[in-house]
Amino acid sequence: MNLNYTPEQIAFRQEVRQWLEEHVPEAPLESFDTKAGFEQHRQWEKTLAEGNWGMVTWPQEFGGRGCNLVEWLIFEEEYYRASAPLRVNQNGIFLLGPTLMEYGTEAQKERFITRMAAGEEMWAQGWSEPGAGSDMAAIRSKAIRDGDEYVINGQKVWSTRAVYADWVFCIFRTDPDSERHRGLSFMLVPLDAPGVTVRPIPQLDGLPGFAEIFFDDVRVPVENRLGEEGQGWQIAMATAGFERGLMLRSPARFQETAKRLVELYRSHRNDILDLSIEDKVVQSYMDAESYALATYQTASRLIKGGNIGAEASLNKIFWSELDQHMHETAMSILASRAELLPQAPAAGEVGRWLDGFLFAQSGPIYAGTNEIQRNIIAERLLGMPRS
């Protein structure tokens, strides 16, 4: 064990910090759930790509820097420290990207990863359906083989940023007689294909952060299938592992929130009546740090050739509940101003906290609800009997 950064890692941090200082836009971008904001964020992805900072862990041939996971954590720490824009293409770079590298053909990697890395193509994830939420194996949308093409019919829902994205990666039933986990395949579909209809769904903040997608005799070439026919479930589980495991929510995000929470508390300390709040602030800071420490531990293990399995479920519960806890605490500190929208003249520092508070409510739901994660922990990690 050596908990010091190497001189190279310290230099790397410095390099990241300096680049971000020079490039992060002065004024915060608009929400990426608006059309204008989405385009601003797309532009930012291009800026990152030009500096080769789009996805530092990727190999150089795909616009990355071949960094290891510790360096990735350093990058993320600097990224949140600089309040750089959120990653509009996170479904692409954090979920589909690693999946493509593992299961894609050379041609698919060349075609899709390169443009993703260049910030040219933005991705949505299309797994959930009206009848298939927690029970994803209940997927009914079909992709039926017809010569060199698949013909897709059905509906996806809750697809994040599908309103403005260019592509969606989906799971469809390719064997119409199959049931449950069998007969599913992983498909890549352009959202401008004939027969695709995207219907925005406003979220709690009123903006269309996700969408329903209808497929009506949509044709895609066979080359758009990732992996073998029928291998969809297995690949989807690998992607879900990236989602719950390390990639999607790096600790720096929560540590930065925890730091802001400490600062918010310090500046309000004298007018806070509820004595339990200080304890919640301290608890938040410690928990954010626990998450970071655990992640460094996992990263070190992975670098040495270990792997991550059902433990990803422990992570997902921990960060999502931590995020909720921190934002609840911030709301308590802001007290009677907590309900004010950012544009309210008296809102002051409330704006970001309120947005964060709303979004924190979704953490225990998306990426597999925390109830489902607890089932996985009990049955697969602890070995309790299946019901």
Added chain:
Amino acid sequence: MDFTFTDDQQLFCESVRDFLQAEVTPESVREGWDSASGRNETLWQQLVEMGLTGMLVPESHGGMGMSELDFVLLAQECGRVALPEPLVETALVAVPLLANLAEKDPRCASLLEKIAAGETRVAIGHAANNLVSDAHIADWLLLPKGDQVHLLASDQVGLTAQQSIDPSRRLFSVEWHGDDETRLASGAEGVSLLAASLNRGALGAAAQLLGLAEAMVEMTVRYTEERHQFGRPVGANQALKHLMANCAVKSEFAKAPLYRAAYTLSESPSHADFAVSHAKVAAGEAALLAAKNCIQAHGAMGYTWECNLHIFMKRAWALDKFWGHAGFHKNRLHQWLMNPNAKIGADKTFGVQG
């Protein structure tokens, strides 16, 4: 940056675990409850032979010259079996204190050698604990008085037993009078030695708490498979699964803070307060939650003397309050975090924080 234990550290831990699992069973722990001393001299000598009492004794004094980081996994294993012997306090707390004084005080040097060889036993008191554990079997006692550390022989002190809810624990109030002769350190040196002892004691307690938490969950998972109601194992019910999953989450995220604390104590002990308090609070919470959820999952059986759960549960309740209770450690965290000069933020996770 490498947050893993070495192969050697892991292998040694596994061999100690195998030994403890074989030798320290609920039956053997219960036997100790009925004996006068509550301690097993044969077992202690076996621990000595494995080099465990002398792990942190410098090589120049007949020990293995290892660090808190080398010991932390073993302390976790001691918790996992609810080891009654005072191995953690001897090896992790008393020994480093003596080692710090060995240069200038031949008494300390000689004690170190004897501890490593299993020829003598030392108990250690601290202001954080009111009472001294295992004072009755100690040949020597390290005792604090203000900023002073004293060393007294067993015939120089008066002991009054103070019964604990955990029948394995043997606690004593100690009556003693120190003088120039018994004083090992005072002033700034005494203060810093006592502060370091507190951190090491808290680290040892935290490690044991984590081991206890894991042991409780493991035995409870087993029980909920065996116990049937409504025609199926009670563990098939989601309500119980989620109780156990919550314990797993708490324990998982107490581990890395524990190892960071051990590392910091080994590498830069004067900056370890925050890391140690973090570890102690997190491990205490994990163990208390495990105790609460595990007794619930056992039903009435968990409320009995017969069921082995209470061996672990009671140790957890006791250790959570020993070497600084949650209030003490949280208070240190509060003091630190509320200081405007505290170095906080993601880039400060490692290194000197305060």
